[in-house]
Amino acid sequence: MVFRLSTAFIFSSLLLGLAAAQLEIPALPPRVPQEAPLLPLPLPQEAETASPGVPNPLQPQSSPKAPSPQKDAPLLITVRADWPALVEGKKTTVPFIRTLTIPGARAAQLRQRGGSITASLEADLTAFVATLPLQPENARFEELWNGWAVVQRNGLTINMAKTRASIETVLNDPRGVQANIIVAGQVPPERTLNFFASRGIAQHLGTGETNYSGSSPARVKNIQVGTRRFQDRLVEGKIVSFNQIVGPISTRTGFVTGLVIAGDRTANGVGGGICQVSTTVFRTLYGAGLPILERRNHSYQVRYYDPQGLDGTIYQPNLDLKFANDTGGALWFQGGWDEADSRLTIQVFGKVRDFTVEVGTPRTLRTTPALPDRLLPDATLPAGERQQVDWAAPGAVIEVTRQFRRDGQVFKQDILKSTYRPWPNIFLVGTRS
Template sequence: MCFVQTVTSKNSSIILFLIIIMIFSSISMIAANTTFMVTDGIYQGVTVGDIHVGGLSVTQAEQKIIAEFRERTAKAPITAVYQNQKWTITAQEIELGIEADKLAQQAYDVGRNGNIVHRLKERYLAVNKGHSLPLTAHYNHDRVHAILLDITRSIDRQPQNARLRLTGNSFNVEIVPETIGRRVDLTKTIAGISENLNTSLMFTLNISVEELIPPVVASDFAHIDGLIASYTTQFDLWDQNRTQNVLLAAKSTNGILVRTGEVFSFNNIVGLRLAKFGYKEAPGYINGVLVPDWGGGVCQVSSTIYNAALLADLSIEERTAHFRPPGYVPIGQDATVADNQLDFRFKNTLSQNIYITTEVFGNQLIVNIFGKRMDNLPEIYVVATDKKVFEPNTIIKQDTNLELGKEIVEVEGQKGFQVSTYRIKKVDGKIANKEFLASDEFKPVDKVVRVGTKIPPQQSKK
């Protein structure tokens, strides 16, 4: 019984002690807040951005904010930085300003709005932990955008693919590394200005820049060490329109990496052969008739690549012969193309990546394919067999408007051909494989002759 009384007595003492502490704490808090209530200045701990205005009147705070603004913006308040480059942006350039009277009033209102609990809480936190108001500086957004756009032009850089080039006159190659591109993120950079101006009138802005990795990098050439196939055709430089088309298509197909297992599509790489892309009208076959056509001559580029791909032992996925055999490749070794209709495609079936260059030197169009040179590779030939020649017929048309006995050749006849092509692989001089490629037939074009049947009127006798 005595034990219970002792414990109860101790508990009572603890409770009494806690009550005393709470009373003194409440008295201290009430006293402190009573002090807050009687002050006519901004509560201690209040800042506008990084400008301390605690203890000042509204007028004094406004004057201090104005003075600080003028001092800090006398020099360029913003320093934009990217790597080792720096650009200064002045307050005048962007029409930077603040509404000091509103900011001072906002500072004064801290701890004076809301119910009593809210006011006491704001006062207590301001004194003990600080209360910062944003500067909310205003500026000309269009000028900021224009200034950053100028900065962007000196930073932005287009990515460039890694490429191969021949060393000297040999068939060895060296790698020219890629160029990493750069692009300024204007939206993010402008947002950084707005965010910084909420807290400080002088700051360094790190320009947000995104790196642009090109599609082809040096590591893509890790297993490419030399030339594995090459093919050359010639064209007439005097035909300026056709030459222009050949040059454009050659440029599009120059420096193309085809990874192992990928399919090369001529149409996808070259794109539409339209006037707006620089292509000219030049002779080409449409429905069997030789007429001016946009992009005429581009088929020479596809045919040259076709022959180089055959010699590189690549798999031909799509190839179509011309209506008439062109003169720049042997019969049966051409590959015609047409926008949205006929494509030339091959697949890289080798175990390593390949790299294609298509270049023009004088009147020569040269396609080189680089890859991994292997020992004891077979020699590859393309041969045409089972050749047949079809003589054209001659069609006579009587022309009543043409004088009797006169003849005019309306259509020059052309011979027709039939040919089968094979890819031959030889090892140690012996045929190891004979691969059928295609059987092409070029129909003859009949010769058309107009013969006059008109009898001339007899001359009148004198």
């Protein structure tokens, strides 16, 4: 099995009760790819048209066709725009298409009333336009249906007068079905495609994922604070230092007190949970093929970090996670978390390379039984109350092989070795009277 995790994106639409019209709201972040004329989804009769992918921006695409005119045909009010994009370093565009559908019976009533825009239709139109991307968003990498690309989501400027005229023209045409939202212009964001193009950042190099299900609220807080340091972060230089990117771990920088591994016990400490971030970053850069300069695995196998053997612990100021940046250019990090799945994901992007990296399945070379349960007195808990803070794990020696391939042939490989000590279940036992 190749350990190279990537984010899977799903397609979503949100039904709004606006006079039987249905509006799709893009989820950002994570980025939800826009409509793909080549991959349409089946739609209910009165649903807004919206499709889940983005077509290959390097190939010309045709716009979706309006249905043939018929009795009680719906009224389709569509906005179309092309956003600037970079695909493998080449400038192109990706389409943005969204449609408000007025059901056939209601459209027929509007035509019978003279084909003018009524107060209720104006309200629906205004609400629909309000959901459009009117404000620009900084360019960043997005995973489209056919791979990663930098997308510059410009803000759309809508000409409402011409839009109303388009709608009225269609309503007064017995064969009319398709009206258009008129885009008068686009407003670029502060960070454009040139930010990436000028630095040669064009390729997805690696993705790391971990699961933090079962974490305490304090641990989740620290995971999120640490991950924000890797959200849309440019890293230049020949060394990537985790501690340097994250900065000081203290309450002044947003971290809270949580459980940390301190010697042979688990104790409270500021930033407990930050190793979830360092482990995810380790997997990201290890899968990207960067050489390891400094890395230490945890003392024991931590249940959050399956598969074992691919973790990296840090402890400021003495213990860091470091990689050499041998890409010949800058690195760009993006990161985020899925609260529903308790999944943390971090990606790294850089210059285009002519080889791929494959991380094999961890192999357990030998193992030793877990230790007996350990009870630790805790004056913060009521007398006799017991709280489990750690879970038993066997000791193990685990190896992982990383291979570098060019034109299908392995030209280099290395082996990562991790040694874990056996660990007990640990319970805090209250002593407070």
